[in-house]
Amino acid sequence: MRSRSVDQTTQSHQLRRDAELNRQRILKAAAEVFTERGLGVTLDQVAEQAGVGVGTVYRRFPNKEALADALFVDKLDQVRRAAEAELDNPDAWDALAGFLEQAVTLIAADRGLRQILMFATYSTDQIQQARARLQPFVIQLVERAQREGVVRADLHPSDMALIEFMLTVPAEYAWHVRPSVWRRYLTLILDGLRPARAAATPLPEPALSRAELQRVHDPDARTLGTAGGP
Amino acid sequence: MRSRSVDQTTQSHQLRRDAELNRQRILKAAAEVFTERGLGVTLDQVAEQAGVGVGTVYRRFPNKEALADALFVDKLDQVRRAAEAELDNPDAWDALAGFLEQAVTLIAADRGLRQILMFATYSTDQIQQARARLQPFVIQLVERAQREGVVRADLHPSDMALIEFMLTVPAEYAWHVRPSVWRRYLTLILDGLRPARAAATPLPEPALSRAELQRVHDPDARTLGTAGGP
Amino acid sequence: MRSRSVDQTTQSHQLRRDAELNRQRILKAAAEVFTERGLGVTLDQVAEQAGVGVGTVYRRFPNKEALADALFVDKLDQVRRAAEAELDNPDAWDALAGFLEQAVTLIAADRGLRQILMFATYSTDQIQQARARLQPFVIQLVERAQREGVVRADLHPSDMALIEFMLTVPAEYAWHVRPSVWRRYLTLILDGLRPARAAATPLPEPALSRAELQRVHDPDARTLGTAGGP
Amino acid sequence: MRSRSVDQTTQSHQLRRDAELNRQRILKAAAEVFTERGLGVTLDQVAEQAGVGVGTVYRRFPNKEALADALFVDKLDQVRRAAEAELDNPDAWDALAGFLEQAVTLIAADRGLRQILMFATYSTDQIQQARARLQPFVIQLVERAQREGVVRADLHPSDMALIEFMLTVPAEYAWHVRPSVWRRYLTLILDGLRPARAAATPLPEPALSRAELQRVHDPDARTLGTAGGP
DNA sequence: GATGAATGAGTATTCATTCAT
DNA sequence: GATGAATGAATACTCATTCAT
Numbered sequence: 016m017r018s019r020s021v022d023q024t025t026q027s028h029q030l031r032r033d034a035e036l037n038r039q040r041i042l043k044a045a046a047e048v049f050t051e052r053g054l055g056v057t058l059d060q061v062a063e064q065a066g067v068g069v070g071t072v073y074r075r076f077p078n079k080e081a082l083a084d085a086l087f088v089d090k091l092d093q094v095r096r097a098a099e100a101e102l103d104n105p106d107a108w109d110a111l112a113g114f115l116e117q118a119v120t121l122i123a124a125d126r127g128l129r130q131i132l133m134f135a136t137y138s139t140d141q142i143q144q145a146r147a148r149l150q151p152f153v154i155q156l157v158e159r160a161q162r163e164g165v166v167r168a169d170l171h172p173s174d175m176a177l178i179e180f181m182l183t184v185p186a187e188y189a190w191h192v193r194p195s196v197w198r199r200y201l202t203l204i205l206d207g208l209r210p211a212r213a214a215a216t217p218l219p220e221p222a223l224s225r226a227e228l229q230r231v232h233d234p235d236a237r238t239l240g241t242a243g244g245p
Numbered sequence: 246m247r248s249r250s251v252d253q254t255t256q257s258h259q260l261r262r263d264a265e266l267n268r269q270r271i272l273k274a275a276a277e278v279f280t281e282r283g284l285g286v287t288l289d290q291v292a293e294q295a296g297v298g299v300g301t302v303y304r305r306f307p308n309k310e311a312l313a314d315a316l317f318v319d320k321l322d323q324v325r326r327a328a329e330a331e332l333d334n335p336d337a338w339d340a341l342a343g344f345l346e347q348a349v350t351l352i353a354a355d356r357g358l359r360q361i362l363m364f365a366t367y368s369t370d371q372i373q374q375a376r377a378r379l380q381p382f383v384i385q386l387v388e389r390a391q392r393e394g395v396v397r398a399d400l401h402p403s404d405m406a407l408i409e410f411m412l413t414v415p416a417e418y419a420w421h422v423r424p425s426v427w428r429r430y431l432t433l434i435l436d437g438l439r440p441a442r443a444a445a446t447p448l449p450e451p452a453l454s455r456a457e458l459q460r461v462h463d464p465d466a467r468t469l470g471t472a473g474g475p
Numbered sequence: 476m477r478s479r480s481v482d483q484t485t486q487s488h489q490l491r492r493d494a495e496l497n498r499q500r501i502l503k504a505a506a507e508v509f510t511e512r513g514l515g516v517t518l519d520q521v522a523e524q525a526g527v528g529v530g531t532v533y534r535r536f537p538n539k540e541a542l543a544d545a546l547f548v549d550k551l552d553q554v555r556r557a558a559e560a561e562l563d564n565p566d567a568w569d570a571l572a573g574f575l576e577q578a579v580t581l582i583a584a585d586r587g588l589r590q591i592l593m594f595a596t597y598s599t600d601q602i603q604q605a606r607a608r609l610q611p612f613v614i615q616l617v618e619r620a621q622r623e624g625v626v627r628a629d630l631h632p633s634d635m636a637l638i639e640f641m642l643t644v645p646a647e648y649a650w651h652v653r654p655s656v657w658r659r660y661l662t663l664i665l666d667g668l669r670p671a672r673a674a675a676t677p678l679p680e681p682a683l684s685r686a687e688l689q690r691v692h693d694p695d696a697r698t699l700g701t702a703g704g705p
Numbered sequence: 706m707r708s709r710s711v712d713q714t715t716q717s718h719q720l721r722r723d724a725e726l727n728r729q730r731i732l733k734a735a736a737e738v739f740t741e742r743g744l745g746v747t748l749d750q751v752a753e754q755a756g757v758g759v760g761t762v763y764r765r766f767p768n769k770e771a772l773a774d775a776l777f778v779d780k781l782d783q784v785r786r787a788a789e790a791e792l793d794n795p796d797a798w799d800a801l802a803g804f805l806e807q808a809v810t811l812i813a814a815d816r817g818l819r820q821i822l823m824f825a826t827y828s829t830d831q832i833q834q835a836r837a838r839l840q841p842f843v844i845q846l847v848e849r850a851q852r853e854g855v856v857r858a859d860l861h862p863s864d865m866a867l868i869e870f871m872l873t874v875p876a877e878y879a880w881h882v883r884p885s886v887w888r889r890y891l892t893l894i895l896d897g898l899r900p901a902r903a904a905a906t907p908l909p910e911p912a913l914s915r916a917e918l919q920r921v922h923d924p925d926a927r928t929l930g931t932a933g934g935p
Numbered sequence: 936g937a938t939g940a941a942t943g944a945g946t947a948t949t950c951a952t953t954c955a956t
Numbered sequence: 957g958a959t960g961a962a963t964g965a966a967t968a969c970t971c972a973t974t975c976a977t
Contacts, residue, residue, distance in 0.1 A: 033956075034961060057946065068963040073948065143459075167436075167445035171452030174429075180418060181411040181430065188410060200407065206397075207437030214441050215397035222401030229373070264936080287971055289939095298938040300975085309972070494957080517950055519960095528959040530954085539951070603919070627896075627905035631912030634889075640878060641871040641890065648870060659864075660871065666857075667897030670905050675857035682861030689833075723977080724940060747967065758942040763969065 038075050040065045042089070045082050049127020054083065083131045084139045090128055091145035094118045098152035108165040111156050112205050116198075118179050123186035123197055132180055167210045178204055192227040196220050268305045270295045272319065275312050279357020284313065313361045314369045320358055321375035324348045328382035338395040341386050342435050346428075348409050353416035353427055360417075362410055397440045408434055422457040426450050498535045500525045502549065505542050509587020514543065543591045544599045550588055551605035554578045554639075558612035568625040571616050572665050576658075578639045583646035583657055590647075592640055627670045638664060652687040656680050728765050730755045732779065735772050739817020744773065773821045774829045780818055781835035784808045788842035798855040801846050802895050806888075808869050813876035813887055822870055857900045868894055882917040886910050 044065035048056045058079055062069040076082040097117040104110035122128055153172050160166035182204070185197040199220035206216050223231075274295035278286045288309055292299040306312040327347040334340035352358055383402045390396035412434070415427040429450035436446050453461075504525035508516045518539055522529040536542040557577040564570035582588055613632045620626035642664070645657040659680035666676050683691075734755035738746045748769055752759040766772040787807040794800035812818055843862045850856035872894070875887040889910035896906050913921075 037961080058948085059946085062964095069948085070950085070963050071961075074961070074963095078947075169445065169448045173452045173455070173458060174433075176458075177415050177418065177426075177430065177453070178433075181414045184411045184414055185407050188407065196407075199404070200411065203404075203408075203437040204434060205437070206439075207433040207435070209436075210445050211443050212441060215399065215439070218399045222403045223407070225403070228376075228403060228406075267937090288973085289971080292939090299973085300938050300940095301936085303973070304936075497958090518952085519950080522960090529952085530959050530961095531957085533952070534957075606918075629905065629908045633912045633915070633918060634893075636918075637875050637878065637886075637890065637913070638893075641874045644871045644874055645867050648867065656867075660867065663864075663868075663897040664894060665897070666899075667893040667895070669896075671903050672901060674901050675859065675899070678859045682863045683867070685863070688863060688866075727940080748969085749967085752943095759968090760942050760970085761940075764940070764942095768968075 034075075037065075037067055037071060041067065041072055041075055041082070042085060046086055046125065046127065049083070049086065049130075050125050054079075054127055054130040058082070081139075083127070084142055086128065087131050088141050088145040090121060090125070091142070091149055093121050095145075095149040095152060097121065098149060098156060102152060102155055102159075107156075107160040107163040111160045111166060111208075114153075114156055115175070115178065115182075115205070116201060118175075119182045119186070119197060119201060122179060122183055123194070126187065126190065129183045129187050132183060164210060166208050170208060188231060189223060189227070192230050193220070193223065196223060264305075267295075267297055267301055270297065271302055271305055271312070272315060276316055276319075276355070276357065279313070279316065279360075280355050283356055284360045288312075311369075313357070314372055316358065317361050318371045318375040320351060320355070321372070321379055323351050325375075325379040325382060327351065328379060328386060332382060332385055332389075337386075337390040337393045341390045341396060341438075344383075344386055345405070345408065345412075345435070346431060348405075349412045349416070349427060349431060352409060352413055353424065356417070356420065359413050362413055394440060396438050400438060418461060419453060419457070422460050423450070423453065426453060494535075497525075497527055497531055501527065501532055501535055501542070502545060506546055506549075506585070506587070509543070509546065509590075510585050512586075514587055514590040518542075541599075543587070544602055546588065547591050548601050548605040550581060550585070551602070551609055553581050555605075555609040555612060557581065558609060558616060562612060562615055562619075567616075567620040567623045571620045571626060571668075574613075574616055575635070575638065575642075575665070576661060578635075579642045579646070579657060579661060582639060582643055583654070586647070586650065589643050592643055624670060626668050630668060648691060649683060649687070652690050653680070653683065656683060724765075727755070727757055727761060731757065731762055731765055731772070732775060736776055736815065736817065739773070739776065739820075740815050744769075744817055744820045748772070771829075773817070774832055776818065777821050778831050778835040780811060780815065781832070781839055783811050785835075785839040785842060787811065788839060788846060792842060792845055792849075797846075797850040797853045801850045801856060801898075804843075804846055805865070805868065805872075805895070806891060808865075809872045809876070809887060809891060812869060812873055813884070816877070816880065819873045819877050822873060854900060856898050860898060878921060879913060879917070882920050883910070883913065886913060 041061065045061045048061055048064050052060075058072050059069050061082070062072045065072070072082070076085065094117075098114050101110040101114040101117070104113060122132070150172070153175050157166065157170060157172045157175065161168055161170065182197045182201055185200050186194060189196045199218045199222065202216050202218050206212060271291065275291045278291055278294050282290075288302050289299050291312070292302045295302070302312070306315060324347075328344050331340040331344040331347070334343060352362065380402070383405050387396065387400060387402045387405065391398055391400065412427045412431055415430050416424060419426045429448045429452065432446050432448050436442060501521065505521045508520055508524050512520075518532050519529050521542070522532045525532070532542070536545060554577075558574050561570040561574040561577070564573060582592070610632070613635050617626065617630060617632045617635065621628055621630070642657045642661055645660050646654060649656045659678045659682065662676050662678050666672060731751065735751045738751055738754050742750075748762050749759050751772070752762045755762070762772070766775065784807075788804050791800040791804040791807070794803060812822070840862070843865050847856065847860060847862045847865065851858055851860070872887045872891055875890050876884060879886045889908045889912065892906050892908050896902060
């Protein structure tokens with residue numbers, strides 16, 4: 016039935032299409048408002064942005080967390096595609112480094128996601144599965160580099176995730192003053208990942224200046240109030 | 246020192262002392278509950294732990310944020326003392342590395358602080374001043390190491406803070422399963438800080454296992470709900 | 476009877492039959508879920524149990540209340556049949572007592588109905604009519620008993636309904652610990668209905684024990700929250 | 706300290722007095738709105754009636770149920786006083802009957818309470834204690850009557866509560882058309898409580914007329930919607 | 936100064952009902 | 957007719973902050 020690809024005319028499919036459309040709208044809206052204003056936003060705000068009623072959001076996602084998880088799953092799959100693509104890179108080191116860069120680029124662009132990384136439930140089935148889909152590619156990237164001796168031997172594939180998360184910090188921290196500063200620290204870490212090296216790789220970004228440090232947190236965007244930590 | 250300087254009526258003296266005592270009690274209580282339960286606790290809880298009324302907390306600190314900032318200032322001063330102490334270390338590299346380790350140890354032990362680092366206002370006068378007090382020591386540590394050629398030349402003193410914050414991530418992330426795992430990443434970064442090196446320093450902690458990754462977020466301790474992000 | 480009367484296109488005939496089938500399905504489903512979980516269930520749950528969409532429920536019944544009323548009408552008709560049957564009982568007293576017992580048995584078995592009795596609209600036309608259908612039989616039962624002097628003279632037929640409703644209370648109250656305890660109070664009331672009597676009829680059930688009283692309300696089943704009372 | 710009765714001047718007492726005053730205001734308001742509109746009212750509505758903020762209500766009572774329980778405890782204590790008073794009645798039967806009448810009068814006057822009787826948690830400590838305070842007096846009333854042979858021998862003290870609850874039904878049912886009709890059924894039950902009797906006691910109220918039956922439920926006051934059953 | 940009582944805006948979530956497909 | 961997606965008003969409860977005592 017579904018294999019007739021383009022032409023789907025049954026009524027129930029019609030409905031599903033509408034519903035799916037709304038689901039996409041909601042995810043898009045959530046990505047937007049989470050990115051702009053962080054996880055603290057109301058699902059009402061998400062609904063408004065999506066142009067649907069709150070009830071609709073709740074019909075698709077049992078609660079805020081589930082919505083955040085869905086976004087996370089989406090992003091994990093994008094990261095997987097990046098890993099997959101880098102496997103084609105003939106240079107094992109470039110592949111690994113390129114993967115990290117792309118992964119952090121994806122994550123660092125999305126403020127909501129950066130928070131999700133710290134707060135989301137990592138035990139959701141959905142997330143477990145997305146993680147499982149990503150894992151093999153990362154393992155290949157790491158093991159190939161180790162086989163070729165271009166990365167330190169004691170690096171473990173699971174370190175990759177932590178490194179990505181760590182690089183999230185400069186991105187979040189300097190979001191308002193210099194969002195790209197995380198590349199400086201990526202270079203630093205990459206230098207740490209080498210088994211041995213003759214010289215330091217020049218850091219690609221200047222450090223945050225004193226002035227930048229002072230403007231680090233945009234007062235408008237901040238709120239500490241009811242912040243329930245993990 | 247303070248108890249002798251100015252001559253005032255015993256009455257007001259008493260009051261000042263009481264007030265200061267209360268201030269200390271509140272800070273101590275806040276450190277405790279923030280550490281145990283994160284920034285999400287109510288000020289009523291802080292007040293209760295301190296054995297004072299909420300009103301008293303508000304008399305000492307204009308709002309919750311200011312209290313968090315004060316704790317941060319406290320911690321910055323501890324970090325300063327660590328930096329100061331490491332200046333006596335005859336080995337410039339050991340001094341720098343030792344400082345980083347101590348700094349992260351101080352920060353990583355304190356859950357509330359880890360959250361403050363992501364959420365607190367960094368532009369408070371108090372914080373600016375504490376930062377200013379710390380800065381010269383860090384500069385000395387970095388510059389001495391650079392002078393002796395034991396650290397990469399393009400490291401900037403302000404990088405140190407970002408590195409500390411980054412290492413906060415594995416600490417926070419793996420808090421329930423292996424709080425010490427951040428040392429693994431400290432070693433990695435230290436290797437990255439070297440100007441050149443013949444071999445990789447063995448990583449001191451095993452990577453998070455698959456099982457640990459699954460238990461990363463303690464469901465009891467998590468809450469996303471009204472989490473107001475920065 | 477209905478299948479023969481009017482001659483219509485098979486089409487519309489079919490539709491009517493389907494519609495009636497659905498109506499029955501919905502009533503059955505409603506009876507089931509109301510009985511199991513009380514009136515608090517959503518109409519979505521009723522629809523699901525019936526295997527139809529919510530929209531279909533609303534096509535058959537203008538709102539939740541109307542559905543409840545329909546169930547009540549159903550039950551009233553069952554009660555009517557009980558009354559009708561008892562008219563054949565040669566003993567006027569036994570007929571009256573037997574009717575009460577059967578009526579309460581019917582009502583007490585159904586949790587949703589017990590709640591409907593407190594909350595439903597009693598002025599619906601449907602209900603008025605069902606009541607009207609029942610009334611003559613009750614009148615006969617009462618008047619025969621009075622004529623034979625086996626029941627107090629000042630009993631009014633309309634008292635019967637109130638007595639049934641009253642007996643609903645022990646049934647609802649002790650639902651989790653001893654659903655049959657209402658028989659104790661039926662006996663008590665029957666003794667009160669006698670014009671005169673030489674002795675008390677032994678009560679058929681023990682009173683609720685202290686332990687039973689404490690378990691009266693099953694914490695799992697209770698909810699007060701948004702309970703909209705009458 | 707407190708024994709100095711009238712003159713209390715310590716500050717903390719001052720505050721307690723205010724708080725207690727508000728507590729009383731809230732209880733009074735709750736009794737009023739519960740009585741008028743049933744348990745379905747919002748605590749916001751209770752707060753408004755009391756002239757305080759919702760927060761204040763929640764400061765005194767953790768939730769709606771606790772407030773309802775508190776009212777119930779209050780009422781149980783009034784019932785206890787009624788029982789206590791009736792012990793002085795030289796006629797054992799009159800005492801028992803008088804107690805029932807007073808108890809139902811107290812309960813039937815309060816619509817919220819009638820609902821609480823069906824929905825409240827009966828396992829609260831507060832309620833257990835209030836019940837424990839009442840129990841001995843009821844036992845005395847029943848046992849004295851049994852000793853004197855004026856009540857049926859198999860009546861159990863715990864029956865008294867159920868009888869009161871049962872009589873709540875006509876009160877609730879006929880609330881808008883004839884709130885006093887429950888007396889008719891009290892008489893009936895009292896006749897049932899006698900060990901033997903020569904004649905029926907004339908029922909003190911006429912039965913509900915057909916017209917009254919039709920007006921039984923005030924459409925304004927009804928709501929079925931989210932009614933969560935017990 | 937200290938207290939803790941009071942406040943009320945704010946939030947996640949539910950569910951009866953409507954309506955486009 | 958049937959479906960189930962969409963709606964959004966309504967509700968219980970929290971907590972940072974203020975202020976009377």
